[in-house]
Amino acid sequence: MTTETTEGVRVEVLKTWVPASWLADPDGGGLDHSWLGDAAAHLAGGGSVTFALRGDDAEPTSTELIVRAKAALAAVTTLLKERHALPADAYVEVDEESYGTPTAPEGRSRFLLPHQDGAHSSFLTPRAVNDRHGITETRVYSNTVFFKRPSHKMYQGFLITRPGKFPGETYYYDLIAMLHDAYARRTGHPPRDAVELELFLGDNIARSLELADVHRSRYLTVGSLLGSEHPAHHVLPSGPRAESELWPEQYASIPDIWRQVEACPCGLCEGPGARLMCHGVTATLGLSWPQTRARYEAAVTGERGDLLIGNNLTQKHAAFSARDRQICPVCVVVDTPVGPEYEAWLDQQWTQGFDRVGGAR
Amino acid sequence: MKREHDGPVALSVHEAGHLVIAHSQEALTVGESIWSDQGFTYTNVGSEADWTKPAEKVRSIAAQVAVAVAGGAAELVVHRGVLPEELTVEDVLAETGSIDFQLAQEWLALQRHDPSQDAIEAEVLDVFHLVAAALADRGTSALVSELADRLLARRRREENGTVRLGSTEPEVAALLAGARLPAEYPLTRTTTANLISVTTH
Numbered sequence: 177m178t179t180e181t182t183e184g185v186r187v188e189v190l191k192t193w194v195p196a197s198w199l200a201d202p203d204g205g206g207l208d209h210s211w212l213g214d215a216a217a218h219l220a221g222g223g224s225v226t227f228a229l230r231g232d233d234a235e236p237t238s239t240e241l242i243v244r245a246k247a248a249l250a251a252v253t254t255l256l257k258e259r260h261a262l263p264a265d266a267y268v269e270v271d272e273e274s275y276g277t278p279t280a281p282e283g284r285s286r287f288l289l290p291h292q293d294g295a296h297s298s299f300l301t302p303r304a305v306n307d308r309h310g311i312t313e314t315r316v317y318s319n320t321v322f323f324k325r326p327s328h329k330m331y332q333g334f335l336i337t338r339p340g341k342f343p344g345e346t347y348y349y350d351l352i353a354m355l356h357d358a359y360a361r362r363t364g365h366p367p368r369d370a371v372e373l374e375l376f377l378g379d380n381i382a383r384s385l386e387l388a389d390v391h392r393s394r395y396l397t398v399g400s401l402l403g404s405e406h407p408a409h410h411v412l413p414s415g416p417r418a419e420s421e422l423w424p425e426q427y428a429s430i431p432d433i434w435r436q437v438e439a440c441p442c443g444l445c446e447g448p449g450a451r452l453m454c455h456g457v458t459a460t461l462g463l464s465w466p467q468t469r470a471r472y473e474a475a476v477t478g479e480r481g482d483l484l485i486g487n488n489l490t491q492k493h494a495a496f497s498a499r500d501r502q503i504c505p506v507c508v509v510v511d512t513p514v515g516p517e518y519e520a521w522l523d524q525q526w527t528q529g530f531d532r533v534g535g536a537r
Numbered sequence: 538m539k540r541e542h543d544g545p546v547a548l549s550v551h552e553a554g555h556l557v558i559a560h561s562q563e564a565l566t567v568g569e570s571i572w573s574d575q576g577f578t579y580t581n582v583g584s585e586a587d588w589t590k591p592a593e594k595v596r597s598i599a600a601q602v603a604v605a606v607a608g609g610a611a612e613l614v615v616h617r618g619v620l621p622e623e624l625t626v627e628d629v630l631a632e633t634g635s636i637d638f639q640l641a642q643e644w645l646a647l648q649r650h651d652p653s654q655d656a657i658e659a660e661v662l663d664v665f666h667l668v669a670a671a672l673a674d675r676g677t678s679a680l681v682s683e684l685a686d687r688l689l690a691r692r693r694r695e696e697n698g699t700v701r702l703g704s705t706e707p708e709v710a711a712l713l714a715g716a717r718l719p720a721e722y723p724l725t726r727t728t729t730a731n732l733i734s735v736t737t738h
Contacts (some may be wrong), residue, residue, distance in 0.1 A: 276653030278646045281638050282631050283654070326589075413641040421639040424579035428571060499654050 185357075185533060187348035187474040187491055188223040190215065194248055196231035200332035207255055219365070221332065224348050224486035225252075226476055229335070236481065238273060238337040242504050245335040245483045252485070253508050261524055262330070263517035265511055269327055271505040273337055277497045280419035280447070284499050287418035290349050290448055290492035292324070293332040293507060295395035300351055300489040301381065302374035303522050304514075307413050309382035315513045317385070318394040320500035327509035330521075332493065333485035334505045336478045338496030339441055347494040348474045348486050350399065350531030357459045358402035370530035384410050392425055398492065399456025408433040409456035413449030420449045442466055457510055462524065490525050545689060547616050548578060550728070553685035553702075554611020555580035555604055557677065558668060561718035562600035564593075569703035570643060570684075572692050578724045580663055598644045601724045602664050605641035609633030610669040615681045620667045629665045638666050652727045660726040667722045678737065680716055 192215050198205040207213075210365075215225045223360050223493045229244040230236060236244075249268050256262035279286040292299050296318045304312040315328060336344070352373065359376045367373045377453035384391070384400040393400075399409030414420040427434060440454035442464035454465035461468060473494075478484055486493055488507065512517065551642060552570045559567035559582045568581035582604055586597035609632035613619050621628075630638050638661065645657045672678060684702065685711070691700040 274652075275656065278642065278652065278657055279654050281635060281642065281658065283628065414639045415646075421636045423640055424577070424636055425581070426579035427636070428573040428575070428579045431575070434577070449724065 177242060185350055185353035185472055187350050187486065188218070189226060189348065189406055189474055189476050190218045190223055191228065193225045193228045194231065194244070196389075198333040199229065199231040199244050199247075202244075202251065207251055207258075210438070212251055212466050213254060216255035219252065219485060219487065220256060220262075220491060220524075222350070222487060222490060222525070222532060224491070225473070226475070226478070227483040227485070228479070228481060229483055230481035236386065238502075238504075239513065241335055241337055241481050242270070242273065245504065245506055248483060248504050249333070249485065256508070260377070261517075261521045262508070263515070263521055265517070266369055266508055266510050267332060267506045269325065269329070269509045273504040274502050276459040277340070277416075277499050278415065279499050280421075283419055286495075286497055286499070287447075288449070288495040288497070289413065289416045289418055289453055290347070290398055290415050290489050291395060291412070292329070292492055292496045293505070294327065294488075294509075295327045297326050298329040298332075298488055298509075299381075299396050300377065300525075301513075301522070302378045303526060304519055306371050306374040307378050309378050311378055311381050311385075312514070317381075317396055318388070318474065320393070323393055325509075327507070327511055328477075328513040329488045329509045331459075331509040331511075332505075333483060333489035334503040335483045336480055336501070338500070338502035339478065339480055340501035342498050343479065344495060344497040344501050346476045346484055347469070347496075348476070348479055349472045349492045349494070350529070351490055351492055353533045354398070354402060354461065354472060356530070356533045361460070361462050362403055369535075373530065374526060376443075377401065379403070390429060392423065392429075397456060398453065399460055402457070404456055404459045404461035406432075406435050406455075406459060408452065409459060411452060413452060416449060417447070418445070418450035418453070420445035422448060422452070440465070449509045484501065487525070489522075490529050538714055545692060546685075548572075549685040549689040549692070550616040550681060551608035551612050552578045552580060553609040553681045554609075554615065554672060555582075556655070556684060556702065556704065557611075557672070557681050557713065557716060558607035558718070559600075559604045560713045561716060561719040561720060562603060562677070563568060564596040564600040565604065567704045569701045572687060572688060572700045574697060574699045587589055587705055595648065595724065599664075599722055599724045601644040601667050602641045602661065602724070605637050605644065606633050606661060606665045607668050607672070608637055610672050611681050612667055614669050614672045615678045615685075620673055621666060624662065624666065626662055629662055633665070648724075648727055656726045662725070663726065664722050671718050674717070677716060677718060683712060693702055 296317045380403045390407045393412045395412045436455045439446040441458045442453035445451045445454045457468045547635045556570045568582045572578045584597040586593040667721045688702045
């Protein structure tokens, strides 16, 4: 069963033009600005925010844009702590500017499939009180191979320093809305409350962990989070790009995965990764990958100097980018996602996420 | 593993190439080469590297890249007897197949946030040349052929099951012990000094 309305299932995106006067003196500008308060409230409420940081400059340098991005995100983080229950030990993590965008071999662009940044240790979990599998003791999915830091990224984002040959698009997906629909399809009735969804998610994460020796993935996929029992749907393609391949051992050890990569239910998806995604969402949501995009996707076209920020736990994000695009990743993280402050923040996410999709409608 | 392999003989050489190079890498542990009942092959490789230590992380990534391209290099050098000189990225992609090429690429992309694709492809090309040169040694080629023959013989004895060639099997271990290969292949195009630090405040 899938609900027919799309109301409340798409992430709302707010674009904020940061005033040049604040950019000129962010320390002196303080936090008492409506644009800043609105952005923090929008993020806290489950939306995503695009901060335009170009100001009055025609072409600010990338270094200057990164300084502005740090300042803007630091200010928002402070407000999230003061007004919206972000844990006091959360902090801003700024990576290096990228050199480009990896594609499939010889590709000129990539479609990065829905994922969460640093998802070996950053993914949506139940509140500890609703965890019957011990997942919330560490909230770690895999811990031997990861990109850079094993921090728990609560908000992910990036500053576009060079869009590349064409303007890239970033896509957001409300994971709680997707869980709601997958639960309804699985059980034949909508969840009575957020707790039922949390238990459902916890069972799905536990299943994926139990299957880890088979699928070998380091990140939870959409299919695994939404409850697929097929190990193939727990496999994250390389990248994770729509155009990309799986690992040799995944082809060799998962029955049937070869056929799933060769052809998808809708017959429209291009690339091994996209076709596998199509199978995963068909099994859990009853929708093909293009139908899933049509129902849940919110799209943002990013320009140079835009800082895109979204919730890294209640949302998944994807992107279509040129090979020569450059970005600087920025996140709001905690080192250990445990304790009463984290649980209170997570409680807020579950409660409002469930309300967004209409509660027990 | 190579999707577009030219038959069981080429595939057995391809997989033996993975096994031999994996065994030579100090940063890795190698288990066995497996030929699944569905016709797919892979070589089980592991690492104990601590990824919070940049030097360990880079060494293990470099080793994984060498192993990933070794199957294609073995097909070219050992199976077809070609001594590679000036290969292009397209040539390497054709030899390794897209699955192994992208496995190498994925390891390289884990070094930092998004190295450029140009740098990744140049790095794969460089490592392929180094590995192919190492496999071209007469003794090493003979070793790859010997292991490929054993894997293929097991496949032919059991056509419908999964067959394995383990690096710790006494006869296999003895053969591998005689190999003289570089213990690591350096990366020069995708590494950055600052691998794990970020600005925080």
